[in-house]
Amino acid sequence: MEFTETAWLRCCCKVMLVGDSGVGKTCLLVRFKDGAFLAGSFISTVGIDFRNKVLDIDGVKVKLQIWDTAGQERFRSVTHAYYRDAHALLLLYDVTNKASFNNIQAWLTEIHEYAQKDVVVMLLGNKADSTQERVVKREDGEKLAKEFGVPFMETSARSGLNVELSFTAIAKELKHRSMKGPDEPKFQLQAYVNQEMRTAGCCRT
Numbered sequence: 573m574e575f576t577e578t579a580w581l582r583c584c585c586k587v588m589l590v591g592d593s594g595v596g597k598t599c600l601l602v603r604f605k606d607g608a609f610l611a612g613s614f615i616s617t618v619g620i621d622f623r624n625k626v627l628d629i630d631g632v633k634v635k636l637q638i639w640d641t642a643g644q645e646r647f648r649s650v651t652h653a654y655y656r657d658a659h660a661l662l663l664l665y666d667v668t669n670k671a672s673f674n675n676i677q678a679w680l681t682e683i684h685e686y687a688q689k690d691v692v693v694m695l696l697g698n699k700a701d702s703t704q705e706r707v708v709k710r711e712d713g714e715k716l717a718k719e720f721g722v723p724f725m726e727t728s729a730r731s732g733l734n735v736e737l738s739f740t741a742i743a744k745e746l747k748h749r750s751m752k753g754p755d756e757p758k759f760q761l762q763a764y765v766n767q768e769m770r771t772a773g774c775c776r777t
């Protein structure tokens with residue numbers, strides 16, 4: 573099938589934001605969808621909610637349905653039910669909160685238990701703008717991601733750092749998977765992200 577400039581990718585790509593309460597999942601989604609930062613008092617997500625955004629990926633419209641989940645333990649059973657349909661998961665920790673980083677392994681175990689085998693997972697260290705409060709080094713995030721074989725980058729919902737890039741990279745991977753011929757090589761997600769960050773001098777917003 574030939575895709576033209578205006579072609580629509582028929583499948584709706586479901587992307588889930590997961591991670592501990594307070595790591596910035598809702599803020600990341602709002603920054604991506606509306607280009608704004610939700611400053612002020614922290615209102616924890618109850619249950620689950622979604623927002624749609626259509627991206628133009630190399631001339632193909634890719635519709636992302638982005639599910640924002642509640643990080644609080646008491647909503648875990650609600651979110652488990654949604655893992656099965658997810659095509660991609662953005663797994664967040666907060667660089668100013670060591671516990672949220674230490675919990676990543678438990679989140680990955682949960683993902684392996686409830687999500688599809690071929691789900692795309694990307695690890696994000698959010699709140700990278702908080703230089704004073706930082707307790708998790710970028711290298712520690714990189715090391716953990718390597719250990720689990722998932723792509724990684726740091727983001728900031730406050731400054732916008734890498735927010736667009738994280739969703740675009742996921743959309744590129746999903747588009748590539750659904751359109752690639754049997755002999756075409758796999759899309760190199762981490763290589764793409766590294767390349768984009770280098771081009772933008774690591775400050776892409």
Ligand SMILES: Nc1nc2c(ncn2[C@@H]2O[C@H](COP(=O)(O)OP(=O)(O)OP(=O)(O)O)[C@@H](O)[C@H]2O)c(=O)[nH]1
Pocket residue numbers: 591592593594595596597598599600610611612613614615616617618641642643644698699700701702727728729730731
């Ligand atoms: N400095 C800084 N603060 C952030 C950033 N992202 C989120 N925050 C703050 O962190 C707090 C929690 O953000 P949320 O987006 O509500 O966190 P969440 O992960 O959705 O939390 P749950 O809904 O409970 O799972 C809020 O006070 C935000 O203003 C960021 O990139 N930088």
